Amino acid sequence: MTSRDGFVWTPSAGGKEGIPSISVIEPQQHVAADTKEVLDAIVIGAGYSGLVAARDLTTQGFRTLLLEGRDRIGGRTWHSTIDGFNYEMGGTWVHWQMPHIYREMSLYNMQDEWIVTQIGGGPLDFCTLTTPHDKRNLTHDQEADMFGRVWGEFCNLDGAYMKEGMPYPFDSMRNKEQMSRYDKLSCRDRLEQIRSKFSTEEIGMLEAILLQMGGGPLESMGVLDGLRWWALGNHLPTGLNDIALSTRLRSGQSALARNIFDHAVSTRRLSYAFSSPVAKIEDGTSFCTVTTRSGKTYKAHKVICTIPLNVLRDIEFSPALPTKMAEAISIGQTNKCNKVHFDVAGPELVSWNSFASPGKGLICALADNLTPTNDTHLVAFGPSADTAVGLTLKDNVSGIKEALDHLLPEKKEVKRIVYHDWYNDEFSKGTWAYLPPEWVSKYNDIMQTPHGNVILASGDWGEGWRGWIDGAAQQGMKAAKLVADTYGSRMKSRI
Amino acid sequence: MTSRDGFVWTPSAGGKEGIPSISVIEPQQHVAADTKEVLDAIVIGAGYSGLVAARDLTTQGFRTLLLEGRDRIGGRTWHSTIDGFNYEMGGTWVHWQMPHIYREMSLYNMQDEWIVTQIGGGPLDFCTLTTPHDKRNLTHDQEADMFGRVWGEFCNLDGAYMKEGMPYPFDSMRNKEQMSRYDKLSCRDRLEQIRSKFSTEEIGMLEAILLQMGGGPLESMGVLDGLRWWALGNHLPTGLNDIALSTRLRSGQSALARNIFDHAVSTRRLSYAFSSPVAKIEDGTSFCTVTTRSGKTYKAHKVICTIPLNVLRDIEFSPALPTKMAEAISIGQTNKCNKVHFDVAGPELVSWNSFASPGKGLICALADNLTPTNDTHLVAFGPSADTAVGLTLKDNVSGIKEALDHLLPEKKEVKRIVYHDWYNDEFSKGTWAYLPPEWVSKYNDIMQTPHGNVILASGDWGEGWRGWIDGAAQQGMKAAKLVADTYGSRMKSRI
Numbered sequence: 001m002t003s004r005d006g007f008v009w010t011p012s013a014g015g016k017e018g019i020p021s022i023s024v025i026e027p028q029q030h031v032a033a034d035t036k037e038v039l040d041a042i043v044i045g046a047g048y049s050g051l052v053a054a055r056d057l058t059t060q061g062f063r064t065l066l067l068e069g070r071d072r073i074g075g076r077t078w079h080s081t082i083d084g085f086n087y088e089m090g091g092t093w094v095h096w097q098m099p100h101i102y103r104e105m106s107l108y109n110m111q112d113e114w115i116v117t118q119i120g121g122g123p124l125d126f127c128t129l130t131t132p133h134d135k136r137n138l139t140h141d142q143e144a145d146m147f148g149r150v151w152g153e154f155c156n157l158d159g160a161y162m163k164e165g166m167p168y169p170f171d172s173m174r175n176k177e178q179m180s181r182y183d184k185l186s187c188r189d190r191l192e193q194i195r196s197k198f199s200t201e202e203i204g205m206l207e208a209i210l211l212q213m214g215g216g217p218l219e220s221m222g223v224l225d226g227l228r229w230w231a232l233g234n235h236l237p238t239g240l241n242d243i244a245l246s247t248r249l250r251s252g253q254s255a256l257a258r259n260i261f262d263h264a265v266s267t268r269r270l271s272y273a274f275s276s277p278v279a280k281i282e283d284g285t286s287f288c289t290v291t292t293r294s295g296k297t298y299k300a301h302k303v304i305c306t307i308p309l310n311v312l313r314d315i316e317f318s319p320a321l322p323t324k325m326a327e328a329i330s331i332g333q334t335n336k337c338n339k340v341h342f343d344v345a346g347p348e349l350v351s352w353n354s355f356a357s358p359g360k361g362l363i364c365a366l367a368d369n370l371t372p373t374n375d376t377h378l379v380a381f382g383p384s385a386d387t388a389v390g391l392t393l394k395d396n397v398s399g400i401k402e403a404l405d406h407l408l409p410e411k412k413e414v415k416r417i418v419y420h421d422w423y424n425d426e427f428s429k430g431t432w433a434y435l436p437p438e439w440v441s442k443y444n445d446i447m448q449t450p451h452g453n454v455i456l457a458s459g460d461w462g463e464g465w466r467g468w469i470d471g472a473a474q475q476g477m478k479a480a481k482l483v484a485d486t487y488g489s490r491m492k493s494r495i
Numbered sequence: 496m497t498s499r500d501g502f503v504w505t506p507s508a509g510g511k512e513g514i515p516s517i518s519v520i521e522p523q524q525h526v527a528a529d530t531k532e533v534l535d536a537i538v539i540g541a542g543y544s545g546l547v548a549a550r551d552l553t554t555q556g557f558r559t560l561l562l563e564g565r566d567r568i569g570g571r572t573w574h575s576t577i578d579g580f581n582y583e584m585g586g587t588w589v590h591w592q593m594p595h596i597y598r599e600m601s602l603y604n605m606q607d608e609w610i611v612t613q614i615g616g617g618p619l620d621f622c623t624l625t626t627p628h629d630k631r632n633l634t635h636d637q638e639a640d641m642f643g644r645v646w647g648e649f650c651n652l653d654g655a656y657m658k659e660g661m662p663y664p665f666d667s668m669r670n671k672e673q674m675s676r677y678d679k680l681s682c683r684d685r686l687e688q689i690r691s692k693f694s695t696e697e698i699g700m701l702e703a704i705l706l707q708m709g710g711g712p713l714e715s716m717g718v719l720d721g722l723r724w725w726a727l728g729n730h731l732p733t734g735l736n737d738i739a740l741s742t743r744l745r746s747g748q749s750a751l752a753r754n755i756f757d758h759a760v761s762t763r764r765l766s767y768a769f770s771s772p773v774a775k776i777e778d779g780t781s782f783c784t785v786t787t788r789s790g791k792t793y794k795a796h797k798v799i800c801t802i803p804l805n806v807l808r809d810i811e812f813s814p815a816l817p818t819k820m821a822e823a824i825s826i827g828q829t830n831k832c833n834k835v836h837f838d839v840a841g842p843e844l845v846s847w848n849s850f851a852s853p854g855k856g857l858i859c860a861l862a863d864n865l866t867p868t869n870d871t872h873l874v875a876f877g878p879s880a881d882t883a884v885g886l887t888l889k890d891n892v893s894g895i896k897e898a899l900d901h902l903l904p905e906k907k908e909v910k911r912i913v914y915h916d917w918y919n920d921e922f923s924k925g926t927w928a929y930l931p932p933e934w935v936s937k938y939n940d941i942m943q944t945p946h947g948n949v950i951l952a953s954g955d956w957g958e959g960w961r962g963w964i965d966g967a968a969q970q971g972m973k974a975a976k977l978v979a980d981t982y983g984s985r986m987k988s989r990i
Contacts, residue, residue: 099594112666171607
């Protein structure tokens, strides 16, 4: 099946919107007759949060409707298989230190399906570092050393590399007063605090690291999410790299997502409607009504809404969300990072990666295995065009190629480009969540508070791997548990 | 409630079998009328594996009977609260890098219930190292350095600190041929290979480390489980310590176990019978029959048996288990490690720990917080008396106190001793699983293969945190999934 999402370009065929994926669901609608009645639950959004919630509810006996605006499952995590290679369009890397999603892998016997992204042994086994006036190659050891020094110093706000300030990334606000203080800082603020300790080149690498994390601009990125990522990397210089940029699923993220979806379908209690964006969520006196943009209405006692933070502002809630929640949504998350796949001719770059000072659109790239045609698959990241240093993706193949040239040690023939323009996507309006200063200390808790019979559950808020696949699975699990707990007594009589 | 399990001694009251715990279930039997019919499943054993399996089955609508020999839930993981302090009698430490059990913590909102075992700042902030002819105190930095060097070298069979040989501890046999080769080695073999590189003192610490891991004798301990523990510690010198000897649940392990049990009970589909040890498991032509020692019989289509490896030999299976499974059971796991809690007078030792050459019964101790009376709670480990260097627990308070004196920097008044004699316990016959040479490569897979309608599911085998709490949760989850999958179609018609 081919999704409406995604973009692919090759020299021969040119650019094309829409790429193939097992995440596309056919038929798009499967709505049981009893959907006219009041269902047990409606889950809005079929990303990992919604999938886990729908699976947990249906396997426990609840009649559930899953509504999704896209034509596919997975939300910001899905893969496309093109000519035998899996391109992970969004969320990619998983690890056993991501407990909620690893548990899903384990449940579906995918626990040994590792494919390693950064492999050694290629002829160009180095990191190219591009700064405004220079381009040079570092050994990966030199790169790790520089990376660790600048990133470690950036995160060393407590003088103990956050081992004291944030010992537990899954309980990141444990030292609440201290963390709320840090939360006032933007990444720009922190960068300026430590700038004098480093060379221009080192600062260039640090900027690239930060822009890869949160897409920029640095003024809009809170320092707190960065500290949490550092703590998730076991407070080690390159710890995050080992956990979160290393191992991906051989069969692709959509294979795991399908396992969860298919499991829910197998219960025969799941109705679903894809290509059905939601316009309105009403919590009435005796049930909730969800209205799609096309005017269809569905009724349920409980609603789990997994719509991303930056899209929630497009949904009408009745009664209106509490002021503080509305404020959190109006501010939103800041990440507009672009992720672009390049297949470049030949296998030489298979052990290569790069960092670059911002300005040309892409700020880093890393090799991620060879394609079946023995070309090198590169994954590149960069800020989007609405920042001063960003890149336009739409209809801009020449610009994208130039941005890659800026990173490469020497010009290479590009054989394929694949990407998903998450920022201009109406159902995401941004990439993985990276939150602005003060957002976490002010709003992260309230976003997890049920609003009557409506529970907001996105990986954009939460704990631990917030903004990652694991955070989505966590939120979906917790939301389904809340719903199941309120139903407890009703369930007992049914079986 | 007071369990029959456990032992407590105080100077005033002397020794007493049985200690209080929220893990004791009252009433002991709750067997629904329909238990005379053929149930969906019988789960044998109420440790974490059995609890997770019973919870997963009952919440998915299956009528399930839980049978347990003890008077309580938790198996080898339970805590006793005495005078306001939680003594973890078996499995203790948990972490977000233990994905299956962390997911349970997260499900029941216990994710920020951390209490830290090893805290700094006390007046005796050092490690006492006792060797046959010497006793000296090391700073914790010196200790970490020595620990990391000897333990790292022990595990460095591949010359890359197992990053190449065993990159993924949850897929530990990935390099099967290489691992099977290592699996022929005992810990004694490996110790002799590297003995000449270290001083007597260093070898003494290494022996203590190994005996804490597997209880000894070293000849009976395979090297492979050690390598897996090292890999689980992120291939870092003191990584395992940070993950697996650091954070425990403030409210105690039995609080988490109760959450799982109570969740299953809340479905009203769980029958249970405690103090009901099983004698026989028959897989008949149309259903399975489980017979208790007292002659009661129960029938179900599926049986999940979570009985520990060393106890399985006491169960009669009909038809008999395959030869290779029987062989695996007959060999069993080797760990007879003793775990003893001491409350010693005063708070001075709160940052202290120790290692000692074997010979006096206990080979290490570590401080784990202060009691409400401001005394120091120590956790000590040592091999059991059936090894040349071990300690008798039963009726041997003076011997136990002497073994502690051997570790201490100076004699201290002991105000309380608490332990569970796991080796002499008929329902465990050993502590956490540590497997002998060649067991893993020969038997770990077959133990996970269903035997007709009977699934063996214990944390004593499996992957990742095998032998730990997480491994138990993993096995229970997988067994329940297998059962639920075979029932799929039957379930659909019921609701």
